[in-house]
Amino acid sequence: MINRPDQFCMLALAVGTALARDQTRELGVGLITSGSRFVWVVKNNIVDKEDGQELEEVIGHELMERVKEKGLIVKSWVQQEDILSHPAVGGFLSHCGWNSVMEAAWNGVRILAWPQNGDQKVNADVVERIGLGTWVRSWGWSGEKLVGGAEIAERIRECMGNESLRIQAMGIKEDARKAVGFGGSSDKGLTELISMWNQF
Numbered sequence: 001m002i003n004r005p006d007q008f009c010m011l012a013l014a015v016g017t018a019l020a021r022d023q024t025r026e027l028g029v030g031l032i033t034s035g036s037r038f039v040w041v042v043k044n045n046i047v048d049k050e051d052g053q054e055l056e057e058v059i060g061h062e063l064m065e066r067v068k069e070k071g072l073i074v075k076s077w078v079q080q081e082d083i084l085s086h087p088a089v090g091g092f093l094s095h096c097g098w099n100s101v102m103e104a105a106w107n108g109v110r111i112l113a114w115p116q117n118g119d120q121k122v123n124a125d126v127v128e129r130i131g132l133g134t135w136v137r138s139w140g141w142s143g144e145k146l147v148g149g150a151e152i153a154e155r156i157r158e159c160m161g162n163e164s165l166r167i168q169a170m171g172i173k174e175d176a177r178k179a180v181g182f183g184g185s186s187d188k189g190l191t192e193l194i195s196m197w198n199q200f
C-alpha cells in the first residue's frame with residue numbers, strides 16, 4: 001500500500017475556525033467516501049490536547065472512528081512539507097495560502113483548491129492557470145453554504161484520478177527544481193512521519 005505512489009490526499013485545515021463544525025463533519029464524510037487514503041493535518045493553537053482530540057470534539061466519536069480507518073490524523077507539529085514531499089502523497093485539499101501552494105508546486109502535488117479569503121482566491125486562480133490543480137468555485141466562501149460530503153468525495157475522486165492533472169503537477173515540480181536546483185528541502189520530522197506511514 002505505502003509503496004504505491006500517489007494515492008494519498010493531504011489536507012491541512014484548521015479545526016473549529018476556518019470551517020464551521022457542520023462543514024468539518026461533511027468533510028469527514030467526504031474523505032471517507034472518496035476512496036482515497038488521506039492525511040489530515042489538524043492545525044490549532046492548543047498544544048496540550050492529544051492527537052485528534054479536538055477533531056473528535058467537532059465531528060463526534062463515531063465519525064472519527066471511521067475517519068481513522070481510512071486516514072491518518074496528525075498534529076500540526078508534523079511539517080506540512082514533510083508530508084507533501086512523500087511520494088505516496090498525490091493530492092492536497094488546500095485553502096491555498098501562498099506557502100502551501102509553493103510547497104505543493106515544489107513537490108508536484110496537485111491541489112484541490114478551497115480558498116476562504118481574497119488572497120487565497122488569487123492563489124487558487126494561479127493554481128488553476130498553471131495547471132497545478134482545480135478550484136470548485138461553486139463551493140464558495142467558508143460559511144456561505146454547506147458543501148455536502150458526497151460532493152466533496154466526488155471532487156476528491158476527480159482530482160486524485162485525473163491523470164492529466166497528475167502529469168501537469170509533476171511537470172511543474174520538474175520545472176521548479178530545474179529553476180532552483182535539487183536538494184535543499186528539510187527532512188525535519190520525516191523520521192517520525194515515516195514511522196506513522198509504516199503503521200498502515
Ligand SMILES: *[C@@H]1O[C@H](CO)[C@@H](O)[C@H](O)[C@H]1NC(C)=O
Binds near residue numbers: 133134158162164165
Ligand atoms: C482534469 O483536470 C483538468 C484541469 O487541469 C480538467 O480540464 C479536466 O476536465 C479534468 N479531467 C477530468 C476527467 O476530470
